[in-house]
Amino acid sequence: MAAITLNPKTGKGTIHKEIYGHFSEHLGRCIYQGIFVGEDSPIPNVRGIRTDVVEALKKIGVPVLRWPGGCFADEYHWQDGIGPLAQRRRMVNTNWGGVVEDNSFGTHEFLDLCQQIGCEPYINANVGSGTVREMAEWIEYVNSDGDSTVVRGRRANGREDAWGVKYWGIGNESWGCGGNMRPEYYADLFRQYQTFARTYDSHRPFRIACGASDFNYRWTEVLMDRAGGFMDGLSLHYYTVCGDTWQEKGSATDFSLSDYYKTLKKASRMDELIAGHDAIMTRYDPEKRVGLIVDEWGTWYDVEPGTNPGFLYQQNTMRDAMVAAVTLNIFNRHCDRVIMANLAQMVNVLQAVVLTEGNRLVLTPTYHVFDLYQAHQGAREVACFVESDETGEGSWTLPQITASASEKEGVVTVTAANLDAAKETELRLTGFAAKQVRARVLTGDIHAKNDFDASPIAPRAWPARVEPDGDVTLTLPACAVAEITLS
Ligand code: AHR
Numbered sequence: 173m174a175a176i177t178l179n180p181k182t183g184k185g186t187i188h189k190e191i192y193g194h195f196s197e198h199l200g201r202c203i204y205q206g207i208f209v210g211e212d213s214p215i216p217n218v219r220g221i222r223t224d225v226v227e228a229l230k231k232i233g234v235p236v237l238r239w240p241g242g243c244f245a246d247e248y249h250w251q252d253g254i255g256p257l258a259q260r261r262r263m264v265n266t267n268w269g270g271v272v273e274d275n276s277f278g279t280h281e282f283l284d285l286c287q288q289i290g291c292e293p294y295i296n297a298n299v300g301s302g303t304v305r306e307m308a309e310w311i312e313y314v315n316s317d318g319d320s321t322v323v324r325g326r327r328a329n330g331r332e333d334a335w336g337v338k339y340w341g342i343g344n345e346s347w348g349c350g351g352n353m354r355p356e357y358y359a360d361l362f363r364q365y366q367t368f369a370r371t372y373d374s375h376r377p378f379r380i381a382c383g384a385s386d387f388n389y390r391w392t393e394v395l396m397d398r399a400g401g402f403m404d405g406l407s408l409h410y411y412t413v414c415g416d417t418w419q420e421k422g423s424a425t426d427f428s429l430s431d432y433y434k435t436l437k438k439a440s441r442m443d444e445l446i447a448g449h450d451a452i453m454t455r456y457d458p459e460k461r462v463g464l465i466v467d468e469w470g471t472w473y474d475v476e477p478g479t480n481p482g483f484l485y486q487q488n489t490m491r492d493a494m495v496a497a498v499t500l501n502i503f504n505r506h507c508d509r510v511i512m513a514n515l516a517q518m519v520n521v522l523q524a525v526v527l528t529e530g531n532r533l534v535l536t537p538t539y540h541v542f543d544l545y546q547a548h549q550g551a552r553e554v555a556c557f558v559e560s561d562e563t564g565e566g567s568w569t570l571p572q573i574t575a576s577a578s579e580k581e582g583v584v585t586v587t588a589a590n591l592d593a594a595k596e597t598e599l600r601l602t603g604f605a606a607k608q609v610r611a612r613v614l615t616g617d618i619h620a621k622n623d624f625d626a627s628p629i630a631p632r633a634w635p636a637r638v639e640p641d642g643d644v645t646l647t648l649p650a651c652a653v654a655e656i657t658l659s
Pocket of ligand 1: 242516
C-alpha cells in the first residue's frame with residue numbers, strides 16, 4: 173500500500189517544457205543514419221531528414237534539441253558545415269570512432285530538423301578549439317538580418333531570414349574533453365565569450381555556461397562566484413553508470429536484480445546532486461535567475477556486442493524506463509531551478525528514445541516514458557508527498573514509489589513509478605477531490621525491451637477508481653510507470 177498526498181495549492185512554479193529536451197551529437201549513428209540519410213536515400217525523408225524519426229519525435233512533443241555535441245562541439249567548426257555539399261570540408265571525428273565526418277549535416281540541416289520536429293534549437297559553441305570570432309559569427313549567421321558579409325553568406329546559401337536561435341552553450345565539459353580547463357580559467361573565458369554573443373534584433377542569446385560533472389561542487393562555486401552575473405544558465409552533466417568503473421559499465425540488457433536496483437539508486441542521486449548545486453547557486457543567485465540546465469543525463473552501459481566501441485550504441489529496457497521516470501520526477505520537483513534537461517542521446521546513442529537499423533525504427537521503453545510525462549510540459553508543479561515501503565536489494569535500497577504532479581487548466585496529472593521488480597502495490601491518491609480519473613501504465617519485466625522483431629512494451633489504458641470521498645485508487649503493477657489524470 174502506498175499513498176500520494178497532493179497539495180494542489182502549493183508548488184514550485186512552472187515546469188519548463190524544456191525539461192523534456194533531447195541531445196543529438198555527431199556521434200555514432202545519431203545524426204548520420206539515425207536522423208539524416210540524405211535526399212537520395214531510399215528511406216523516406218524530407219530534405220534528407222528521416223520522416224519516420226521526425227514523426228515519432230513529434231508525438232512526444234520534443235521541446236528543445238541540443239547540437240552538435242558533446243565533446244564533438246569543441247572540435248566543430250561551423251563554417252565547415254555550410255554551403256555547397258561538394259565543397260564542405262572533411263574531418264576525422266577523433267572523439268567518436270575516428271570516422272570521417274563529411275559535414276553534410278550542418279547548421280542549415282540542424283535548424284531544418286528542429287523546424288520539422290517543431291522544437292527549439294540549442295546550439296553548443298566551440299570554446300576548446302575555436303575562437304571568439306568564430307562563435308560570434310555563428311550567432312550572427314543564425315540570428316542577424318543585417319546586411320553584413322556573414323549574413324550575405326547565409327542568404328547565398330539559401331536562407332533569407334534569420335532563424336533566431338535562443339539557446340547557446342559556450343563550451344562543453346570544459347573541465348574535460350572541452351579543454352581540460354580549471355574553473356578559474358574557464359570562468360574568465362566564459363566572461364569573454366559571452367561578451368561577444370551579441371543580440372541581433374529581438375534575438376538575445378540565452379547564454380549557458382559549461383557547468384560541473386556530477387559532484388564537482390567546486391566548479392559550480394567558482395563559476396557562480398566569478399561569472400554568475402554574466403550567465404543565464406549553468407549546465408550539469410550526470411550519467412547513471414551501473415558498473416563500478418568506466419571500463420566495465422555493464423550490459424544494457426544482461427543484468428542482475430542487484431544491478432537493477434543499483435542503477436535506480438544511482439539515478440535517484442540526481443536529487444541530491446541538484447539540491448547540492450542549487451544550494452551553491454542560491455548563495456550567489458537567491459532569486460534563481462540562473463537556470464540549471466542538465467544538458468546531458470541518462471544511462472551509460474557497455475556498447476552492444478559487435479558494435480563500434482566509439483559509437484556508444486546500447487539497447488534499452490524497462491530498467492531504462494524506470495531511470496527516466498525517476499529522473500523526470502526529480503526534475504519536475506526541482507522546477508524552480510532546473511529549467512532545461514537533455515537526455516543523452518536522442519537516436520541510436522546511450523539512452524536513446526529511438527533506435528534505427530536501415531529503414532526500420534524502434535521506440536524504446538524510455539520513449540514511452542516521455543510520452544506518459546508530456547502533460548507536465550509547461551504545467552504548474554503541484555507539491556506531492558509520497559509514502560511507500562522501501563524496495564531494493566542489499567545496500568541498494570530506495571523508496572518503492574516515486575512521483576511528481578502538475579496542474580494545467582484544472583486537470584491534475586500525476587506520474588508515479590513502482591520501482592519494485594516483483595511486487596505490485598495499491599496506490600491511493602488523496603488531496604484532490606477528483607470526479608474523473610484516467611490512467612495509462614507502462615509495465616514489463618525489468619529486462620523487457622522493444623527491438624526490431626517485436627515491440628511488446630507500450631503504454632496501456634489502466635483501471636483506476638474514484639472513491640466516494642474523491643480519492644483515487646489503482647493497482648500499480650511491479651516495474652511500472654503510470655500517468656494518472658485527475659479532473
Ligand atoms: O554523450 C556522450 C558524451 O558524454 C558527450 O560527448 C560528452 O559531453 C560526455 O562526456
